Amino acid sequence: MSQQLDVTGIGNAIVDVLAHTTDEQLARLALHKGGMALIDASTADSLYELMGPAIEVSGGSVANSMAAISSLGGAAGYIGKVRSDQLGQVFSHDIRAAGVEFASRKSESGPSTARCLILVTPDGQRTLNTYLGACIELGPEDIDEALIARSKVVFLEGYLWDPPRAKEAMLKAANLAHKHGGRVALSLSDAFCVDRHRAEFKRLIEDHVDILFANEDEVRSLTEADNFDQALSAVRGRCEVAVLTRGAQGAVVLANDERFVVAADPVERVLDTTGAGDLFAGGFLYGFTHGYGPGDAARIGAICAAEVITQVGARCTRPLAELVKAKGI
Amino acid sequence: MSQQLDVTGIGNAIVDVLAHTTDEQLARLALHKGGMALIDASTADSLYELMGPAIEVSGGSVANSMAAISSLGGAAGYIGKVRSDQLGQVFSHDIRAAGVEFASRKSESGPSTARCLILVTPDGQRTLNTYLGACIELGPEDIDEALIARSKVVFLEGYLWDPPRAKEAMLKAANLAHKHGGRVALSLSDAFCVDRHRAEFKRLIEDHVDILFANEDEVRSLTEADNFDQALSAVRGRCEVAVLTRGAQGAVVLANDERFVVAADPVERVLDTTGAGDLFAGGFLYGFTHGYGPGDAARIGAICAAEVITQVGARCTRPLAELVKAKGI
Numbered sequence: 001m002s003q004q005l006d007v008t009g010i011g012n013a014i015v016d017v018l019a020h021t022t023d024e025q026l027a028r029l030a031l032h033k034g035g036m037a038l039i040d041a042s043t044a045d046s047l048y049e050l051m052g053p054a055i056e057v058s059g060g061s062v063a064n065s066m067a068a069i070s071s072l073g074g075a076a077g078y079i080g081k082v083r084s085d086q087l088g089q090v091f092s093h094d095i096r097a098a099g100v101e102f103a104s105r106k107s108e109s110g111p112s113t114a115r116c117l118i119l120v121t122p123d124g125q126r127t128l129n130t131y132l133g134a135c136i137e138l139g140p141e142d143i144d145e146a147l148i149a150r151s152k153v154v155f156l157e158g159y160l161w162d163p164p165r166a167k168e169a170m171l172k173a174a175n176l177a178h179k180h181g182g183r184v185a186l187s188l189s190d191a192f193c194v195d196r197h198r199a200e201f202k203r204l205i206e207d208h209v210d211i212l213f214a215n216e217d218e219v220r221s222l223t224e225a226d227n228f229d230q231a232l233s234a235v236r237g238r239c240e241v242a243v244l245t246r247g248a249q250g251a252v253v254l255a256n257d258e259r260f261v262v263a264a265d266p267v268e269r270v271l272d273t274t275g276a277g278d279l280f281a282g283g284f285l286y287g288f289t290h291g292y293g294p295g296d297a298a299r300i301g302a303i304c305a306a307e308v309i310t311q312v313g314a315r316c317t318r319p320l321a322e323l324v325k326a327k328g329i
Numbered sequence: 330m331s332q333q334l335d336v337t338g339i340g341n342a343i344v345d346v347l348a349h350t351t352d353e354q355l356a357r358l359a360l361h362k363g364g365m366a367l368i369d370a371s372t373a374d375s376l377y378e379l380m381g382p383a384i385e386v387s388g389g390s391v392a393n394s395m396a397a398i399s400s401l402g403g404a405a406g407y408i409g410k411v412r413s414d415q416l417g418q419v420f421s422h423d424i425r426a427a428g429v430e431f432a433s434r435k436s437e438s439g440p441s442t443a444r445c446l447i448l449v450t451p452d453g454q455r456t457l458n459t460y461l462g463a464c465i466e467l468g469p470e471d472i473d474e475a476l477i478a479r480s481k482v483v484f485l486e487g488y489l490w491d492p493p494r495a496k497e498a499m500l501k502a503a504n505l506a507h508k509h510g511g512r513v514a515l516s517l518s519d520a521f522c523v524d525r526h527r528a529e530f531k532r533l534i535e536d537h538v539d540i541l542f543a544n545e546d547e548v549r550s551l552t553e554a555d556n557f558d559q560a561l562s563a564v565r566g567r568c569e570v571a572v573l574t575r576g577a578q579g580a581v582v583l584a585n586d587e588r589f590v591v592a593a594d595p596v597e598r599v600l601d602t603t604g605a606g607d608l609f610a611g612g613f614l615y616g617f618t619h620g621y622g623p624g625d626a627a628r629i630g631a632i633c634a635a636e637v638i639t640q641v642g643a644r645c646t647r648p649l650a651e652l653v654k655a656k657g658i
Contacts, residue, residue, distance in 0.1 A: 019426075020646055048422060049422070051422075051426060052426050052427075053387070053396070053422075053423040053424075053426045053427045053644055053646075054419075054422070054423060054426070055384055055385065055386045055642065056384065056385035056386075056419060057384045057385075058382070067382070085414075085415055086414055086415040086416050086441070086442075087415050090383075090385060093377060093378070093380075093382075093383070094382045094383060095382075097348075097380060097381050097382045097383070098381075098382045112415070113415075313384065315382055317349055317382075
């Protein structure tokens with residue numbers, strides 16, 4: 001187990017429960033389209049009751065990124081907390097079967113494995129409702145120094161700021177990464193999540209983060225900017241690399257005083273946007289840890305993001321390495 | 330709860346676990362491509378370990394047929410046994426969310442909810458490995474006379490001949506159906522299943538079955554015929570209607586001394602054949618209980634079967650009623 005890893009991710013270990021819905025049903029349920037809401041166990045049960053027939057696919061934002069890195073041919077590890085129940089077995093199976101090293105201890109009691117109830121509208125947009133379950137048990141004791149020491153990059157999930165003890169775990173992981181000469185990456189995850197924890201995120205970025213991932217809403221929430229250009233200026237120079245995605249409008253990477261603009265990869269039909277940002281981050285980090293410049297790394301991210309939105313769920317079934325190769329990168 | 334039902338199905342209540350594989354892996358695992366093997370809990374665990382990343386979708390042959398009937402606008406009920414665990418909750422949610430009446434008591438202890446580990450090869454063919462789990466608890470006490478009395482047709486799953494007490498349940502249901510003026514339908518399910526129980530299936534058909542569903546391999550196994558035409562002759566007149574499907578070669582229906590030949594509905598790309606026979610049966614039974622003649626009922630079956638093989642898993646996400654309407658039936 002002494003293999004060098006490109007990236008180790010730390011995040012909420014979640015099984016996604018995906019069902020199709022209509023805009024009318026979203027409105028009736030008073031759900032904020034495109035967002036992520038945290039829900040408790042009883043809300044999860046009653047929302048599930050109202051959802052249509054669903055499928056279960058392993059998810060978790062940074063876990064999706066790690067599966068993408070592995071599918072690209074990179075070496076990835078993952079730290080996250082599930083319970084010893086059927087969905088915990090599903091999550092563990094899927095991430096290991098994707099080739100990701102995953103050895104976090106399962107909790108043997110307490111809340112069940114986390115579920116994210118995902119409602120997908122006909123336009124392919126996804127609305128997330130997360131029951132964190134066993135994720136709230138993640139703490140600094142789950143951060144394995146040997147694993148971090150073997151990783152070129154440690155990738156932290158912004159969503160992890162919600163469960164209480166996970167931030168201690170993230171700070172410990174960030175400190176260990178730098179101690180062992182690694183880089184620290186962070187995904188801001190969700191604009192409302194940023195809104196809940198803005199000051200802490202700013203401090204985390206200032207003190208620890210080398211590579212920042214955010215979409216337009218998230219970076220505007222972080223910087224409280226009126227528009228994307230203002231947000232860009234506000235974030236410039238705050239960390240080594242900032243990767244800012246804008247959905248169909250592509251992405252902007254700020255790195256070493258340079259600015260790289262990358263177009264979105266064209267897609268015939270968007271089926272489900274779940275995981276688009278996760279796959280972009282996974283693709284970028286694969287490129288970053290394999291000698292690609294920021295522009296090419298972002299192009300790999302764009303290819304991975306385009307692939308995942310043509311299917312349901314956030315884990316790609318086609319090998320990403322072949323897709324990237326076919327695009328001549 | 331006094332609604333008249335078109336069809337009530339009785340079957341193994343299963344959650345499918347679907348993963349892509351290669352022909353080479355199937356050969357290495359010594360699995361019989363296209364077949365259904367019963368496996369015990371420890372084999373299920375070790376096979377799952379060897380499978381790639383998977384998705385979970387509710388399944389169960391006759392349960393899939395009932396979901397199809399509901400999606401076509403019919404009224405369907407279902408009897409089957411799950412445990413009170415997470416996968417049992419998934420199965421129960423999905424079948425109810427599909428609009429099917431399902432009130433079977435869950436088992437509170439004993440084996441877990443049944444799983445079918447499905448390996449899908451690049452040609453779209455599926456190979457089934459079923460751990461029956463809680464299904465073995467199904468017995469005559471689960472057959473609700475009031476439910477049967479409300480149903481025009483009771484649809485029995487041939488696979489149910491495997492768990493020990495389910496045949497008593499099926500015989501009870503068949504007798505109750507006839508007592509209340511309903512019809513009894515049976516799916517032969519699988520050629521090897523027929524092989525295991527040939528004499529009992531023949532007696533069941535002779536004594537109880539009005540509508541028989543079988544594919545080419547199954548009807549040949551039942552009649553021990555050398556070819557399809559021999560099998561057709563052997564089965565003619567044995568029950569009111571025999572619906573014999575032949576995959577891409579369409580289907581033949583024998584009914585009241587008449588013979589209807591129906592072409593398969595064209596499909597651009599076969600993604601996963603899981604559920605093709607189940608959806609054909611569901612479509613046919615919808616037609617049969619809504620005043621369509623055997624030829625048109627089989628055309629509805631063919632449309633439903635064609636739809637399900639263009640997606641992964643055996644539960645269609647697009648409303649089948651619209652597809653059938655678009656085809657002018």
